[in-house]
Amino acid sequence: MKTLIVDDERLARIELRRLLQEFPKIEIVGEAANADEALQLIEELEPELLFLDIQMPGRNGFELLSALKGSAPDVIFTTAFDEYAIKAFEYNALDYLLKPIDTERLKEAISRIEENFPAGDGQPKAEINRTEKILGQDDQVFVKDGDRCWFVKLSKVRLFESMGNYVRLYFDDQKPLVLKSLNSLEERLDQQAFFRANRKHIINLAWVDKIEPWFSGGLLVTLQGGDKIEISRRQTIRFKELTSL
Known part of the structure; x- marks a missing residue:
């Protein structure tokens, strides 16, 4: 290289x-x-x-x-x-x-x-636009909360939760806060992998373990690890379209 x-x-x-x-x-x-x-x-x-x-x-x-x-x-x-x-x-x-x-x-x-870099040709797997790249499961991001820092692969992040002007990330047993709005984060994430369940939550679809009917035509999703997230009635339609054959 x-x-x-x-x-x-x-x-x-x-x-x-x-x-x-x-x-x-x-x-x-x-x-x-x-x-x-x-x-x-x-x-x-x-x-x-x-x-x-x-x-x-x-x-x-x-x-x-x-x-x-x-x-x-x-x-x-x-x-x-x-x-x-x-x-x-x-x-x-x-x-x-x-x-x-x-x-x-x-x-x-x-x-x-x-x-x-794949072995053999010495060329990167893909050329990316550094200011507009959509982030998927294989991408890694730097997370800093106070004096603690992580470099975490997005496939490990099961849940993003809005906390006002901050977003809480859930991965492993960690729950750091980053200064970013959930809306701006949603624009950067691959919508085939990360789903906006409601006003406060984005879930990693790879972590969905159980889906149940919920009040007012919505759904209740249980993630691996036990987190329970409600999918709003409005988003339920899109969720079914996204996850159905």
């Missing part, structure tokens, strides 16, 4: 290059100290992967991605600041590594990249 390192700190580039020597599939084709240099190298070298710092003189990492024309390389953000994690999610970053970079976290990030 042709890889470009973008970081304004020379020592940070040297350290990352050293760490990446352990991964033979990563071919470092160049380095850039700012967004302008990176844009020129991306056009010339056509890298498949960026290790991208966020805070840099001039344009930051997000502005660099917004300035790219055509399909963008896959991106792993490398930064000393955790407050950009939610915005990184909006750019569909493969991962978000905090400096100093932990070797085990880097291994996880590289394995995630390898999942995105």
